[in-house]
Amino acid sequence: MPDSTHPAILSQARAHDAWQAHLRLGFAWRDGVSRLVERTHSGPLRVQKPLYPEGGAVCHAIIIHPPGGVVGGDQLAVDATVGEGAHAFLTSPGAAKWYRANGHVSGQHIVLRAGSGATIEWLPQESIFFNQACVRLRHEVELAANANYIGCDIVCLGRSAAGEIFNQGSIAQQVQIRRGGKLLWWEQGMLAAGGPLMASPLGLAGHTVCATLIAVGRPLAAAVLAALREIEVPVGAVFGATHMKSLVVVRLLCGDSEAARRIMLAAWLLLRPAMLGRDAVVPRIWNT
Template sequence: MPDSTSPATPHEASAHSAWQARLRLGFALDAGVSRLVERTHSGPLRVQKPLYPEGEGVCHAIIIHPPGGVVGGDQLAVNATVGDGAHALLTSPGAAKWYRANGHVSGQHVALRAGAGAAIEWLPQESIFFDQACVRLRHEVELATDASYIGCDIVCLGRSASGETFNTGSIAQHVQIRRGGKLLWWEQGVLAAGGALMASPLGLAGHSVCATLIGVGPPLVPAVLAALREIKVPAGAAFGATQMKSLVVVRLLCGDSEAARHIMLAAWQLLRPALLGCDAVVPRSWNT
């Protein structure tokens, strides 16, 4: 996605006091309505009123970061718990922008929990990492034995529309998903700008956009998995879908964030009915 916001200047960065922003959300099922029953924050992370674009059974919450970008040293934390039988979808109003480090490490820690029969969806828009960004990302999901989850992550290295590449910096990622106390998914690594993984066929293979969608729920029927694998992608892109019992992973490597968004939405529209038992209603913020 093209970005018209410029990174902080050295003067702005020196005057910047790192934000320690925290947001805690709680959702509960009340007479058939998934309600936002807890909303506490410190620092610049907010959720405004809950939305119900697809009926009262699913609560949509748009997480807002008022500064509009993350500068070196900023630390963001989001903790969301969905009670038994409730369904929450968390998204963002626009792309997240991670600016250059200025000698400090930025970070984000997301912790999601879903109770018995509950469902939680983590569908932020893409994350743009500016050149010289130094970021640590941690994403943890704890699900009850029969809870469901869909999460999407689109990583854009540099700003291709502006001719900026990711030449200096690093991104450390840690993702773990547990269901019924059992570890389903564990992934961690460090992507160093200019490092071997940037060009390696075992890494990004020279692509600047990496998108991952992970779903947890009942095993997919063969027709759904086949349909996922038939999603059209741009020439030169790498795409695949893999099922491992109750977990399915969809991955894309390409050079266009807009194409990545459309492809991940297409995958989500196939997976959501199969895993969560409801039609895929695209969040309004994804259409702006």
């Protein structure tokens, strides 16, 4: 029996039937606990029950996309607001899979907000872009003047383990982060499969995995920044960490998604206690 989740079968079955999915989450600090107080959705986006592996101070929410993959034309949106003093940790149960476009553009729009003294962490697992995917990604973060944020994005181009090369399609990304109404980070770009940025030293330099972690919080001590820069990376990988006042950016180019996950985890283990004032507790879902 053929695999019904294979992109070719999905594309044939749903060539004119795109999913529009939206998930809205709200978190609030009540009775000494960060509580999930709003959970509304339309289309195939869900969140499991709130989890508290760190105690009541941090609410963990696992966002699930039941179809298991995004086909051309699908549009996903997540809107999460963390109220004053609360702490929300958002992740996913596995890699996101972006299948071929079939003439339609897929998209994802993430909007994250954190109120006074609040913290939001956006740490999904990696995204795999199949050959011929055509995707537009927007990520917006709005923080109060004393709110905190950590977000990570791991992009994998093609299925290198299967010998697939990302030589058709495109990925457009836009990221903006504001704190206290001031713009801290703005980045946008378009990566055309097979285009010059794939090989250019100003782009991916021939690598197929790109990972970025951005943290906003307390000023970072020089010793922590030095430790970040000492994280071991594979031979041939490109890795760096930049500190700009209340913002730290960690970046990696390599050819191995497992290595990227390991390195971004090592960075998070250093940055979370240093910038958020809370020990890093690795979610169990990351080990399954």
